[in-house]
Amino acid sequence: MKFFSIVFTAGVALMATAAQGAPKPPQSVQLYVIDCGKLTVEDPARFNFKKEELKRLDFSVGCYFIAHPKGTLMWDSGVIPDSSFQAGGAPPTLQYAVSTKPLNQQLRAAGYSPKDVNYFALSHYHWDHIGNANQFAGANWLIRKVERDMMLAGTSDSRFPVHYNELKNSKFTLIDKDDYDVFGDGTVVIKFTPGHTPGHQVLYLKLAKTGPVIITGDLYHYPEELTVPRVPNNDVDKPGTLKSREKLQAFAKQTGAKLWIQHDLEAFEKLKKSPAFYE
Numbered sequence: 001m002k003f004f005s006i007v008f009t010a011g012v013a014l015m016a017t018a019a020q021g022a023p024k025p026p027q028s029v030q031l032y033v034i035d036c037g038k039l040t041v042e043d044p045a046r047f048n049f050k051k052e053e054l055k056r057l058d059f060s061v062g063c064y065f066i067a068h069p070k071g072t073l074m075w076d077s078g079v080i081p082d083s084s085f086q087a088g089g090a091p092p093t094l095q096y097a098v099s100t101k102p103l104n105q106q107l108r109a110a111g112y113s114p115k116d117v118n119y120f121a122l123s124h125y126h127w128d129h130i131g132n133a134n135q136f137a138g139a140n141w142l143i144r145k146v147e148r149d150m151m152l153a154g155t156s157d158s159r160f161p162v163h164y165n166e167l168k169n170s171k172f173t174l175i176d177k178d179d180y181d182v183f184g185d186g187t188v189v190i191k192f193t194p195g196h197t198p199g200h201q202v203l204y205l206k207l208a209k210t211g212p213v214i215i216t217g218d219l220y221h222y223p224e225e226l227t228v229p230r231v232p233n234n235d236v237d238k239p240g241t242l243k244s245r246e247k248l249q250a251f252a253k254q255t256g257a258k259l260w261i262q263h264d265l266e267a268f269e270k271l272k273k274s275p276a277f278y279e
């Protein structure tokens with residue numbers, strides 16, 4: 001009798017794991033870097049740089065998945081929807097973007113699927129950040145009102161609103177303060193850095209082994225902008241960008257946080273990618 005009860009208990013435990021799907025929550029924050037493709041930049045004039053002033057011209061497109069003991073967050077979603085991939089086909093392209101691996105596949109390599117994502121946040125609404133937003137329409141969307149309003153009204157310059165149109169039905173949380181502590185323990189904090197777009201935000205992560213890191217959206221495009229105060233032509237508030245940079249760099253200095261520029265190809269290439277992770 002005892003034997004059967006042990007088997008029964010084990011069976012229930014197995015079923016529960018299978019139904020739940022996602023891995024057990026980690027003990028501390030884990031950061032998975034996902035390669036969401038590349039943008040070709042022929043001429044950096046629109047960023048107010050000359051070719052010879054920059055080490056690398058092209059952009060990486062980074063997506064980031066965070067597993068916290070209390071839940072999960074997806075930060076940005078790439079440029080090309082996974083649905084553009086065809087079995088055995090060439091890497092899909094869109095305007096000057098190319099993607100070599102579906103986001104979903106890289107998330108699954110870490111053991112998660114889009115339905116395991118509790119929170120979804122965008123650094124901002126531009127086309128190279130919203131590519132797979134529809135996959136995360138089931139998550140709680142963490143967004144500032146100005147940004148959400150523009151996206152849903154079609155007044156943002158997102159280029160492909162069809163890539164995020166399912167977010168209109170998403171559960172959402174309007175962030176109305178500068179710092180938004182996602183899980184309430186100070187380890188995953190969304191920080192307001194307006195300028196590039198009106199509701200632009202960056203992600204501060206306190207990682208136990210790696211140390212603090214800030215994933216900076218498009219507050220910077222090139223690492224050269226860390227020391228040269230130039231901003232892209234399409235920033236909605238150029239002095240705002242400079243002010244946001246100054247504030248964030250002061251915060252980074254104070255906390256010892258490293259700045260990870262999402263489009264910095266050289267730095268991005270060196271990062272370990274999912275299923276490897278930073279913790």
Ligand SMILES: [Zn+2]
Pocket residue numbers: 126128129218263
């Ligand atoms: Zn961008």
